[in-house]
Amino acid sequence: MKVIVCGAGQVGWQIARHLSTEKNDVTVVDNNAALIRRITESLDVSGIAGFASHPHILDRAGARDCDMIVAATHSDEVNMVTCQVAHSVFSVPRKIARLRAQSYLDTMYSDIYRRDHLPIDVVISPEKEVAEAALRRLRMPSAFDTESFVDGQAQLLGITLAEDCAVINTPLRQLSELFSTLRAVVVGVRRAGKLFVPLPDDQLYVGDQTYVFAAKEDVNRTLEIFGKPQKKAERVVIVGAGNVGLDIARQLESGERRVRCKIIERDRARAETAADALERTIVLNGDGLDAGIMAEANIATADAMLAVTDDDKVNLLACARAKASGCPLVIALINDPSMTSLMAPLGIDAFINPRATTVSSILRHIRHGRVRAVYSIGDAEAEVIEAQVMSASSITGKFVRDIAWPEGSIVGAVRKGEVLHLPRGDTRIDEGDVLVIFALTAEVPKVEQLLQVSMDFF
Structure with a gap:
């Protein structure tokens, strides 16, 4: 996919970095030549120094045959005009704009973004994304990270293990025996700064940062078992x-x-x-x-x-x-x-991490096919991908144990119809099922290939 990223600041940098690692053809535009030099020397991207809203600059960046433009400069107005030029002059099919001013984000004025007015397909507000992330933390104060999937039926919980955790020094395969009715599965562990997908015989230790998928009804029980009973925040102080x-x-x-x-x-x-x-x-x-x-x-x-x-x-x-x-x-x-x-x-x-939340939001609109949501873990260390299984997929009709999942990936949840299931070896994957997959960044392209997520389904 050919993408133009306008703005080489923190947001643009992270988007370009993520897209380039997935072998997309990325060109970055910024009026600061020093930033362009830095990003082209650090990432596998092309760079153009100039104002993103100027037609001849977009032309030099390859707007005539690009698939998508992400306008993420520091100026809302430049981002809006860039999308307008991309649409009117170059017929770019998909346009994403980063907007910060509250007035532009007011639903009362959302009609301005119609294709016959100001043709922006997706409006991203990093500040709103960060605020939402902060509120999720407040709603789940015992977890250092949290995100909901499959329409709120499953919750990803980031839990730091302390000495009072009941599952310390216990092989993961025994968790289902000790807590037979608990619908929760450990999908990732960060230990000594390194994130990995644990195997069934792996144990958890004090200080581990674990990522756990839990059914909505079992979230509080999961937190208690992992030594993090839930408490509601009623008095809050905000600095800034x-x-x-x-x-x-x-x-x-x-x-x-x-x-x-x-x-x-x-x-x-x-x-x-x-x-x-x-x-x-x-x-x-x-x-x-x-x-x-x-x-x-x-x-x-x-x-x-x-x-x-x-x-x-x-x-x-x-x-x-x-x-x-x-x-x-x-x-x-x-x-x-x-x-x-x-x-x-x-x-x-x-x-x-504002960059992680913004990247997660933008990735939801960049992925191809039946991907319903994407959540970035840490500093782009891993992704959680929610995707619907297509009839032509190579995994359709197979049991989980018979599918060649990439080594750095694991299925955290499966929804069949309206019922959520925790995956087991004998769980059969059928057309229409919704999977939630935790995958290290290096394994994401393999997971997408397994799901047959390609431009054919864009």
Whole structure:
């Protein structure tokens, strides 16, 4: 597939990196020549220095015969005009735009994106994606990562194992014997910084970061067995009143459960804007690293704190201070994945990677065939793919044990009709079944080939 990525910043970089590793023909456009030099030297992509919205630049990038354009520059307006030019001049079949301004995202004005107006097929808002990820963490405070699949029937849980975990030093094959009615399966383990798909004889150890698929009804029991009983967050402190913090506060205010929320914002103008936009949330103007302002926010009695400023170091240190003050759950927004190694020493419970959430969102619209959803794990270490089995697939009519799954992949759930099943060796895969597959990034192309996901079904 030929793709043009406009913008060589963090979002564009991650998209280009992911697409290029899957052997797509990727060209990156950015008006910063230094960024273009850096990305072409680091990734297997072509680069064009210039304004993405200029027709002659898109022409040089190969827009006349490209399959898709992803407009992810720092300017909403440039992204919108780029999609318009791609449609009107080059008839690019699929156009994805990254938009940040709340006004552009308001459903009241969504009619603007019709093909006869401003032809954008998919609008991606990284800030909204990050806010949604943060809210998922709050709803599942015992897990460091979580995502739902098959229309909410199955949940992926990221659980860090402590000494009170009941399954420590137990071979995975014995879990089904010990907990015969538990519908949960371990699909991934990160140990000593390396993520792998465990075998049935593998054991779990203290400190392992495990990824578990569980049926919705068994999520709470799964968390208890893995030593992470569920607690609801009723008092929340947010550090940072930017787009992400504001969106989180708005959704907490409008939620069914009443959550008492406070926001700490260092910039006075931004704090005043947040105070005007919110109804019940208390906005404090001050530094999230200041012990006095933390005390004013009653961090010691808060159930959770989210640090979502645009500075990773501030987020990490604010979480460390909150944890030291007695806050049981702290979540940090971290743009640089290399900083996640500081989580354990600082006592941080969970992190949100904006690039990973944005990539996951965009991948849902890039995949071919019957793929229904894609979720990126960690720093693009693995993917969870939800796909419907087609009649022509090589796996149709076979039992799970007879299918040559790539070594770094595992089936986490199978839905037949409306019924969710945990996969076993004698589970038969039929046409129309929905599979949820955990696969290391290197194995994703093999999994897609197994599912016969190709341009023929695009």
